[in-house]
Amino acid sequence: MENLIDIRGVTHAYKTKHGALPVLDNLDIQVPQGEFCAVVGPSGCGKSTLTRLVAGLMKPDQGEVWLHGEKVTSPRKTVGMAFQNPVMLEWRSIIDNVILPLEIVAPSMSKAEKYARAEHLLEMVGLKGFSNKRPSELSGGMRQRASLCRAIVHKPDVLIMDEPFGALDNFTREDLWQTMRDLRAAEPFTAVLITHDLRESVFLGDQVIVLSGRPAHTQYVLDVDLPADRTIDILYEPKAVDMLHLLRDQIRIAQGRDGEVH
Numbered sequence: 001m002e003n004l005i006d007i008r009g010v011t012h013a014y015k016t017k018h019g020a021l022p023v024l025d026n027l028d029i030q031v032p033q034g035e036f037c038a039v040v041g042p043s044g045c046g047k048s049t050l051t052r053l054v055a056g057l058m059k060p061d062q063g064e065v066w067l068h069g070e071k072v073t074s075p076r077k078t079v080g081m082a083f084q085n086p087v088m089l090e091w092r093s094i095i096d097n098v099i100l101p102l103e104i105v106a107p108s109m110s111k112a113e114k115y116a117r118a119e120h121l122l123e124m125v126g127l128k129g130f131s132n133k134r135p136s137e138l139s140g141g142m143r144q145r146a147s148l149c150r151a152i153v154h155k156p157d158v159l160i161m162d163e164p165f166g167a168l169d170n171f172t173r174e175d176l177w178q179t180m181r182d183l184r185a186a187e188p189f190t191a192v193l194i195t196h197d198l199r200e201s202v203f204l205g206d207q208v209i210v211l212s213g214r215p216a217h218t219q220y221v222l223d224v225d226l227p228a229d230r231t232i233d234i235l236y237e238p239k240a241v242d243m244l245h246l247l248r249d250q251i252r253i254a255q256g257r258d259g260e261v262h
């Protein structure tokens, strides 16, 4: 299978007033077309920096980022992004927020077509009937659902998510995981998900990449060999529990606390 995302030997340091801060060190990540890649790692190891590089918002000091066989050298329109705190324009209705990427990527598409596409997605994520509400009229979970619709409305090559469910309570978060699973089945996309939640990484990922402490390299790659139509219950089954233990151990190593008693 073609690697839709190919990160080769990426090394990057931020220039700060105290000197260079090395953040990524010879990082390699490959994500085949249609796969969901979850990235976990210690706090501050460089996960968000990685998303900026994939989206073309920054250039690495060394190494290359390739998307769909093209070297990323500038911001890409064919990337969808979702963050922990979705930025929604309060003066626009939910549906007008969702169609924003289409206004940029598909200016010739008729308004009726844009609305039809957005309505379809909003219905899929359980927001039928909320299209004309303002963002502040929705709960945090509902706004995040709308933000996921906005991130994929233009059928991006790759969906990049940085802790999108991080601010939600546990039950809402699990609901959103299932929504994400269903969206993916209906609208296949390639995804990179940054998360601090190991259960989330196993539930959603085809592979989980554990980054080392800063400067980050790929420390471990877990192949999540579970069925695509997994339910939350699977997280309590021995195979998934073993994966969670293994990831926990890897995070401990990444934090430099191998062998410590907790």
Ligand SMILES: Nc1ncnc2c1ncn2[C@@H]1O[C@H](COP(=O)(O)OP(=O)(O)OP(=O)(O)O)[C@@H](O)[C@H]1O
Pocket: 014, 015, 016, 021, 023, 042, 043, 044, 045, 046, 047, 048, 049, 050
């Ligand atoms: N624009 C910047 N200029 C200077 N330093 C930066 C910049 N952006 C991030 N950093 C620093 O680089 C390091 C990595 O940041 P990054 O946000 O990529 O890590 P992260 O793994 O996403 O963190 P967290 O897990 O806490 O969300 C941090 O020490 C951060 O303070």
